[in-house]
Amino acid sequence: MAASASVVLDGVGHVFPVAGGRGAVRALEQVSLTIAGGEFFAIIGPSGCGKSTLLDILAGLLAPGEGRVTFDGAEIRGTVPDGIGVVFQDDASFPWLSVWDNVAFGLRGRGLDKSEIAGRVGAALDFMGLKEFARHRPAQLSGGMRQRVCIARTLVLRPRLFLLDEPFAALDQQTRLLMGYELLRLWRETGATVVLVTHSLDEAAMLADRIGVMSSRPGRFIETVATEWPRERSSQILTDPRFGDVTSRLWEKLRAESLRAMGR
Amino acid sequence: MIRARWIQLGTAVVAVGALELICRLGWVRPTTLVPLSAMVQAAIAAAQDPDTLADFGLTLSTVAIVVAIAAVLGVVGGVALHAVPRWRRAAEPFIATYYALPLFALYPLLVVVLGVGTTPIIATGVLYAMMSVAMATLAGLDRIPAVYRKAARVNRLGRVATVTRILVPACAPDIAGGIALSVSYAFVAVIASEFLLASHGIGHAIADAYETFQTQRMYGLMLGLGVCVVAINLGMARVRAHLTTGAA
Numbered sequence: 001m002a003a004s005a006s007v008v009l010d011g012v013g014h015v016f017p018v019a020g021g022r023g024a025v026r027a028l029e030q031v032s033l034t035i036a037g038g039e040f041f042a043i044i045g046p047s048g049c050g051k052s053t054l055l056d057i058l059a060g061l062l063a064p065g066e067g068r069v070t071f072d073g074a075e076i077r078g079t080v081p082d083g084i085g086v087v088f089q090d091d092a093s094f095p096w097l098s099v100w101d102n103v104a105f106g107l108r109g110r111g112l113d114k115s116e117i118a119g120r121v122g123a124a125l126d127f128m129g130l131k132e133f134a135r136h137r138p139a140q141l142s143g144g145m146r147q148r149v150c151i152a153r154t155l156v157l158r159p160r161l162f163l164l165d166e167p168f169a170a171l172d173q174q175t176r177l178l179m180g181y182e183l184l185r186l187w188r189e190t191g192a193t194v195v196l197v198t199h200s201l202d203e204a205a206m207l208a209d210r211i212g213v214m215s216s217r218p219g220r221f222i223e224t225v226a227t228e229w230p231r232e233r234s235s236q237i238l239t240d241p242r243f244g245d246v247t248s249r250l251w252e253k254l255r256a257e258s259l260r261a262m263g264r
Numbered sequence: 265m266i267r268a269r270w271i272q273l274g275t276a277v278v279a280v281g282a283l284e285l286i287c288r289l290g291w292v293r294p295t296t297l298v299p300l301s302a303m304v305q306a307a308i309a310a311a312q313d314p315d316t317l318a319d320f321g322l323t324l325s326t327v328a329i330v331v332a333i334a335a336v337l338g339v340v341g342g343v344a345l346h347a348v349p350r351w352r353r354a355a356e357p358f359i360a361t362y363y364a365l366p367l368f369a370l371y372p373l374l375v376v377v378l379g380v381g382t383t384p385i386i387a388t389g390v391l392y393a394m395m396s397v398a399m400a401t402l403a404g405l406d407r408i409p410a411v412y413r414k415a416a417r418v419n420r421l422g423r424v425a426t427v428t429r430i431l432v433p434a435c436a437p438d439i440a441g442g443i444a445l446s447v448s449y450a451f452v453a454v455i456a457s458e459f460l461l462a463s464h465g466i467g468h469a470i471a472d473a474y475e476t477f478q479t480q481r482m483y484g485l486m487l488g489l490g491v492c493v494v495a496i497n498l499g500m501a502r503v504r505a506h507l508t509t510g511a512a
Contacts, residue, residue: 059418061414061417061418080417080418080420084418085418086414086418088411088414088415090409090410090411091409091411092409092411092412092414092415094412094415094430094433094434095434096433096434096436096507097433105419105429106418106419109421109425154418157419
């Protein structure tokens with residue numbers, strides 16, 4: 001099992017220059033947050049509020065213009081550090097590789113011997129229920145299965161921090177629910193820290209320990225809601241009266257920000 | 265699907281039958297066109313002639329060299345132009361008008377520079393063939409989803425590994441399409457060069473048969489060449505279909 005980690009964002013801000021030098025867009029402003037090791041943290045916010053930018057900064061894919069981000073005490077600044085795995089919204093499975101080779105992709109060239117790679121890939125395929133599809137190409141799989149391939153490809157790297165950028169956005173409602181439970185199982189069994197960006201209030205309320213609500217652009221956290229669900233949670237949560245309270249509270253905050261983002 | 269196959273087969277049978285009939289009935293002169301059965305006979309005879317086989321071998325090997333060089337230069341050129349937008353902007357007008365240039369007119373110059381023999385033929389072929397690979401590589405690289413580049417960084421791939429493990433495989437169907445096109449350009453350039461100035465090769469053999477009024481042999485050689493080109497293109501199409509199915 002991977003050891004847990006903690007993430008600290010301190011006064012993070014970022015500005016994107018507009019093409020052609022005509023001004024700039026401030027995406028993030030004064031984002032400060034601490035995520036405890038082993039925590040499941042969800043981020044919600046209106047469209048264009050900088051959620052994905054924040055995740056890119058957390059992943060080391062983008063250096064923050066202002067402020068500081070640390071993971072396990074070490075600063076992240078534009079380079080993906082060891083121990084961080086990212087699952088993207090878009091299908092990132094490689095169509096020219098089999099499912100097995102997709103999952104093994106990140107392990108090759110890391111000096112691991114073949115038996116170690118085979119063991120890790122086999123375990124990840126087993127965990128994600130993809131063992132019988134190991135020789136298939138992604139084009140032969142459904143959207144949900146392709147996203148599971150991407151999660152398995154991240155899982156084999158044994159990250160201590162999973163970053164997920166709306167990973168289920170393109171999936172139907174039933175598949176989203178099932179994938180949500182898969183994600184909970186993965187979080188419980190690996191002990192990793194999970195940061196999930198989502199547009200779905202229900203998804204955030206069902207999966208996360210805490211939910212950060214972001215303001216309209218420039219994005220910053222305007223409220224953090226703790227769900228206080230037990231670690232061993234199930235679909236029973238959906239019928240719990242507190243589930244309704246959490247989603248109502250989230251919507252209350254998000255509604256005003258969404259209207260502001262729409263210019264109303 | 266089955267109906268389309270029957271229509272294709274029926275059209276081919278009617279065309280072949282009409283060709284055979286108009287030649288056998290004497291509606292066209294035998295010095296102009298020979299029946300298909302006579303072309304097949306001549307092609308079989310040519311296939312048993314060691315000199316003609318050597319000519320075929322020389323032409324096919326020249327085309328293979330041209331395609332190999334064009335593929336390498338085209339892929340490297342495409343990747344380089346994609347990597348340096350400034351070079352691409354500078355090269356764009358040239359790329360857009362490349363095939364409008366009378367490249368074959370450079371053949372005498374290439375003979376002067378490279379001497380007589382296979383080398384100027386290869387150079388002419390490469391000039392014709394490489395741009396299709398470069399353009400296909402550029403188009404393929406343009407279509408690569410941005411998330412693949414992010415995946416490369418998350419997997420901490422270096423520049424070279426990103427190109428070899430992600431970018432090139434991702435645009436392999438496009439590159440294969442460009443190479444398939446380069447095969448056609450290579451055949452056109454090599455056969456035309458042999459036809460005009462070479463002393464060996466199937467282009468030269470066809471020209472020789474034409475000039476010595478061996479009409480049946482000329483058509484037999486053309487038929488043999490046509491079968492070769494069609495077989496190579498079908499093979500390329502299968503490779504491309506395999507890559508495209510995987511990348512769909």
